Amino acid sequence: MSQDLSRLGWDDSLASSYRPFDRPDAEPARVLRADRGVCTVLGESGVTRASLAGSLLLAAANDPVKLPCAGDWVVTRRWPDRRVTLEAVLPRRTALIRRTSDKDATGQLLAANMDTVAVVEPIHPEPDDARIERLLALAWESGAKPVLVLSKADTSADPEAVARQFAELAPGVPVVLLSVRGRKGIDQIRGYAEGGRTLALLGRSGAGKSTLVNALAGAAVMPVQAIRDADGKGRHTTAYRNLVPLPGGGAVLDTPGIRGVGLLDTAEGLDRAFADIAELAAHCRYGDCRHGAEPGCAVAAALENGSLSARRLASWRKLRHEVEVESARQRARQAAAGGHRHRRG
Numbered sequence: 001m002s003q004d005l006s007r008l009g010w011d012d013s014l015a016s017s018y019r020p021f022d023r024p025d026a027e028p029a030r031v032l033r034a035d036r037g038v039c040t041v042l043g044e045s046g047v048t049r050a051s052l053a054g055s056l057l058l059a060a061a062n063d064p065v066k067l068p069c070a071g072d073w074v075v076t077r078r079w080p081d082r083r084v085t086l087e088a089v090l091p092r093r094t095a096l097i098r099r100t101s102d103k104d105a106t107g108q109l110l111a112a113n114m115d116t117v118a119v120v121e122p123i124h125p126e127p128d129d130a131r132i133e134r135l136l137a138l139a140w141e142s143g144a145k146p147v148l149v150l151s152k153a154d155t156s157a158d159p160e161a162v163a164r165q166f167a168e169l170a171p172g173v174p175v176v177l178l179s180v181r182g183r184k185g186i187d188q189i190r191g192y193a194e195g196g197r198t199l200a201l202l203g204r205s206g207a208g209k210s211t212l213v214n215a216l217a218g219a220a221v222m223p224v225q226a227i228r229d230a231d232g233k234g235r236h237t238t239a240y241r242n243l244v245p246l247p248g249g250g251a252v253l254d255t256p257g258i259r260g261v262g263l264l265d266t267a268e269g270l271d272r273a274f275a276d277i278a279e280l281a282a283h284c285r286y287g288d289c290r291h292g293a294e295p296g297c298a299v300a301a302a303l304e305n306g307s308l309s310a311r312r313l314a315s316w317r318k319l320r321h322e323v324e325v326e327s328a329r330q331r332a333r334q335a336a337a338g339g340h341r342h343r344r345g
């Protein structure tokens, strides 16, 4: 049962980052699921469970982001007693990282090595503008390309109108209308996994992520919320992140619904998610314009003529403030850590 890893995106560049680790008892593999201390991986010889090597645990002691995550390409090693260990994580091409809490020094890694991040937001109940904007900023920052998926399109009488309305929140981002119930949009989304690519799904609980995974896989691989909830609140059904290889090649990465998504040092992601405002700001008279009462402010002018909504500007200000606070915090932490090292050395 030899597996062709190229169906999961293994290529020459990954092969060359693997080369230094190559030895007769080693094998490259991709993490399907990461649990505490052990990962389910898919390698050329099939699916195995690999426990994390001590060296890896040590290296990640102060930085959990270094621990393997669903989507990671890793080096496994098979021991004479047939035990398999996970020795190293190959450099990530993209990484979806959120801030967990104010106290945490590092973020939480949600997914790795995805080519595209689908922000899945249900049409029913009313999609949440702020959540879409926040998740798109996170998606941009990951280094992957975002796509906005408006799910449960069958719950709207005029889904196209909803799509047009929400496209304004997502400049430069494709918008896909999805109804698994109505078999609409599934093939278009499958396109993002073609050619051995990986699509990660991000969105609130009950958005229909796992239902989409099952439709793409053509099998009930992920449990979905059984009872249709009237208020659309949805309890968490998916409890772990899972990379699901698809029959036609490529893979989709399911994640548990997230409630609070804190942004880390996401200035670049924010600029891309709010490309409309960034573009306007480039035309302000002053380079350091705060878009308040400054003369020659292009953002204020757009607000005035109605091409920019006050809601969107407020949303951008709020997220930017959050990122600034977080960046300052990180700088302080780095300075403290540097000082600490200095004292020791």
Ligand SMILES: Nc1nc2c(ncn2[C@@H]2O[C@H](COP(=O)(O)OP(=O)(O)OP(=O)(O)O)[C@@H](O)[C@H]2O)c(=O)[nH]1
Binding pocket: 151, 152, 153, 154, 155, 178, 179, 180, 181, 182, 203, 204, 205, 206, 207, 208, 209, 210, 211, 212, 223, 224, 225, 226, 227, 228, 229, 234, 235, 236, 237, 238, 239, 255, 256, 257, 258
């Ligand atoms: N009307 C309609 N309902 C859908 C559609 N897709 C999913 N649902 C329903 O939405 C509910 C939630 O679906 P899930 O796939 O479990 O949602 P999820 O995003 O995986 O949720 P978590 O795992 O909790 O994050 C289920 O009751 C589905 O039947 C759709 O296309 N149309």
Ligand SMILES: [Mg+2]
Binding pocket: 209, 210, 211, 222, 223, 224, 237, 238, 254, 255, 256, 257
């Ligand atoms: Mg789910």
Ligand SMILES: [Zn+2]
Binding pocket: 281, 284, 285, 289, 290, 291, 292, 294, 296, 297, 298, 299, 300
């Ligand atoms: Zn301005």
